[in-house]
Amino acid sequence: MQHSRTITRDNRMRQSSHPGDRPRFTGTLRSLALAMVLVPVAHAAPGSPPRKDAFRVQSVDVIDRQGFERPMRAAGLMLPAGWRVQSGMAWPRQRECGVLQPLPVVRADAPDGRGVIELLPGENWGFTFQGAAMPTCPFAPWADTANYLQGWVQRHRPGARWLGFKPRPDKSVPEQVQSYGMIATGTRIETGQALISYDADGRSWNELLAVSVRFTRNVPQDPALRHVGNVTGQSMGVLAWRVPTGEPPQRRFDAIWETLRLDPAWAQRIAQANASMNRQDAETAGRISRIQSETAREVMEMRQRGFENRGAMRDAGQANAVRGIGEVDAWQDPDSGHAVELSQNYRHAWKLRDGTYVLSDDPDLNPERDLGVPGEPLRRAR
Numbered sequence: 001m002q003h004s005r006t007i008t009r010d011n012r013m014r015q016s017s018h019p020g021d022r023p024r025f026t027g028t029l030r031s032l033a034l035a036m037v038l039v040p041v042a043h044a045a046p047g048s049p050p051r052k053d054a055f056r057v058q059s060v061d062v063i064d065r066q067g068f069e070r071p072m073r074a075a076g077l078m079l080p081a082g083w084r085v086q087s088g089m090a091w092p093r094q095r096e097c098g099v100l101q102p103l104p105v106v107r108a109d110a111p112d113g114r115g116v117i118e119l120l121p122g123e124n125w126g127f128t129f130q131g132a133a134m135p136t137c138p139f140a141p142w143a144d145t146a147n148y149l150q151g152w153v154q155r156h157r158p159g160a161r162w163l164g165f166k167p168r169p170d171k172s173v174p175e176q177v178q179s180y181g182m183i184a185t186g187t188r189i190e191t192g193q194a195l196i197s198y199d200a201d202g203r204s205w206n207e208l209l210a211v212s213v214r215f216t217r218n219v220p221q222d223p224a225l226r227h228v229g230n231v232t233g234q235s236m237g238v239l240a241w242r243v244p245t246g247e248p249p250q251r252r253f254d255a256i257w258e259t260l261r262l263d264p265a266w267a268q269r270i271a272q273a274n275a276s277m278n279r280q281d282a283e284t285a286g287r288i289s290r291i292q293s294e295t296a297r298e299v300m301e302m303r304q305r306g307f308e309n310r311g312a313m314r315d316a317g318q319a320n321a322v323r324g325i326g327e328v329d330a331w332q333d334p335d336s337g338h339a340v341e342l343s344q345n346y347r348h349a350w351k352l353r354d355g356t357y358v359l360s361d362d363p364d365l366n367p368e369r370d371l372g373v374p375g376e377p378l379r380r381a382r
Contacts, residue, residue, distance in 0.1 A: 255343035
């Protein structure tokens with residue numbers, strides 16, 4: 001399959017003195033407006049071959065250039081140093097399942113062309129216990145993460161060979177049930193990964209995919225109304241790493257995944273926008289319910305409560321869902337004095353003079369000797 005993106009102009013972006021420096025990418029997953037930013041990458045000076053377990057990474061900021069009155073840092077993550085990176089925020093044209101869900105989209109290409117890492121847009125869907133569609137929710141029957149990834153592969157990697165699925169309980173959250181008046185709402189985050197293979201760009205690829213999905217189940221407390229319950233799913237984006245031979249390195253894959261995070265100030269702006277829209281929805285639902293029968297009012301209330309609960313849960317825990325419920329270690333940056341988040345999968349970290357970082361389990365690693373770039377060890381932030 002030929003996997004490509006089309007570059008077009010984005011008239012909604014702020015105009016700079018060089019408009020051509022800001023391309024827009026349009027993907028195949030819904031019609032999403034996505035402003036892309038090229039991230040400059042520092043390359044290592046020639047030196048001794050790096051030790052096998054050393055993983056050199058760069059910090060990448062994802063800038064939202066179209067959501068608010070000015071460009072704003074929306075997310076960040078660590079990616080392999082020296083890779084060419086494109087990043088931006090994907091804004092849906094409208095709310096789905098009661099929430100507005102802009103998400104980071106990233107692509108990083110290896111210098112030798114033998115690897116691509118992508119973070120691809122998430123999506124929302126829902127279905128009733130009767131197998132019908134829900135208001136404002138795209139219909140899909142995916143009730144677990146394995147089925148969702150299979151459906152994702154069919155739509156985005158047609159013809160790919162499914163090589164296996166692995167649940168990730170270490171990055172999942174069991175269902176938690178809360179009662180909201182007449183409604184019981186159960187929410188869980190289910191994480192898993194799949195390995196596939198396919199042909200694209202004239203070569204064969206093996207690709208590791210991972211996703212965290214927030215499933216929300218709304219069931220009326222009244223046994224007579226249990227049949228009108230529903231389930232919604234919210235994918236927080238699919239992380240993909242493809243290589244032409246072998247398999248993507250699991251440890252490095254997880255190290256990247258765990259550092260993906262949303263900027264708190266940006267996330268607060270999104271939460272405020274969702275809260276405002278949810279209040280407007282509640283007022284509209286209240287007006288409708290007053291002119292309907294008691295049973296119909298309860299059904300409407302159940303649906304609206306589901307929208308409100310999903311919005312509140314999303315805003316409260318989106319950062320963890322985006323990064324797969326991963327744990328990170330905070331290290332003290334010797335230049336800024338601020339904490340920098342790096343994967344917990346490595347016991348030691350160094351910051352190099354060019355601004356990149358090195359992760360390793362080897363306490364004797366010497367960046368200048370082994371990588372050809374001076375650096376100093378980092379200490380864990382207190």
